[in-house]
Amino acid sequence: MNSATPTYKNHRFPIEIVARAIWLYFRFNVSLREVEEMMPERGVVVSYETIRRWCRSHGSMITARLHRKSPSSSDVWHLDEVVVRIGGRKCWLWRAVDQDGYVLDEIVQVRRNAKAAKRLVCVVSAPLILDLHLNF
DSSP states (O other): OOOOOOOOTTOSSOHHHHHHHHHHHHHTTOOHHHHHHHGGGGTOOOOHHHHHHHHHHHHHHHHHHHSOOOOOTTOOEEEEEEEEEETTEEEEEEEEEETTOOEEEEEEESSOOHHHHHTTTTTSOOOEEEEEEOOO
C-alpha cells in the first residue's frame, strides 16, 4: 500500500483546521473535549465527535509524521547546560538536544561534572556543540 497524501474531500473545515485539531490531540495527549475547548480560541467551533472522526480517518498519517526520526551520523547534537534551583539547591541540568529540538537525554547533577554529561552524546559519532546558559 502506498502512502498518499491525506484527502480532505467533503470536509466543512479547511485542511489546516483539520490537521491542527488532529495534531493537538496526538501531540499533547489531551482529550477530545480539551481539543474541542482549544479550537474556539482559533475561531473554530467544532464538536469533540467531529474531532474523533477526523482522528480515526486521518490520525495514522499525522502520527507517522510525529514519530521521531532515527538519528544519523550527519545530525548536529547540542549539549545544553543550564543552572537551575531545585528545592533551593543549585543544580546543573544537562540535556542532549538534536538539531530538530528533540531532547534525547538529560541528567541533573548537584555538582558540575562535564565529563559525565558529555557521555550523554558519546554514543553517536556526530558533531557536538556546547550551549552554556547560566541561570540562577
